[in-house]
Amino acid sequence: MRMNKTEVRAKEWLESQGYGSLAFQNRNSPDFITDKGLGFEVKKLRENTVFFSTRQWRQLEIHPNVTILVFDSKETPEAIIPFRQLDKPPSYWGKYRLVMKDLEKTRYKAEARHFKALREELGISQAELARKMGVTFQTVNRWENGKTRPSALARRLIEEIARKLHPAV
DSSP: OOOOOHHHHHHHHHTTOOOOOOEEETSEEEEEEEESEEEEEEEETTTTTTOOOOOHHHHHSSSSSSSEEESSSSSSSSSSEGGGOSSSSSSTTTEEEEEEEHHHHHHHHHHHHHHHHHHHHTTTOOHHHHHHHOOHHHHHHHTTTTTTTOHHHHHHHHHHHHHHHHHTO
């Protein structure tokens, strides 16, 4: 039952707020439950975005009283959000964007299929496209498998290569 750094900071903050008896739920949501039945889900803020998985969201929906503690690099939460006030992601709570990781992966996969189809339509290999773009074969492979996304600059370069190889594309 190891806690990550954000969970450790959250536990320390919760204890400093008088929530003495905390049960940590490793790999379950909410992350902490008090002896009074209050739940706390700990989230790390990434560029004003808070990520949830579908599984986490479902677990949080069935718990009656959950608060989301959003941490950035500070020792105190950046935001304290009552779960019942949240709309199911994708949505916003104030300036914070809420995203369902599973949905993001689905979108990446769709983009990856499109990217691969374009490369195949151009009739070039991953290695050849990588050479033309000045990136590694592994990078192109990760794009096509939906593991990562090409940057906006890389997407423009891909379109430029496509126009040069096949002006009709």
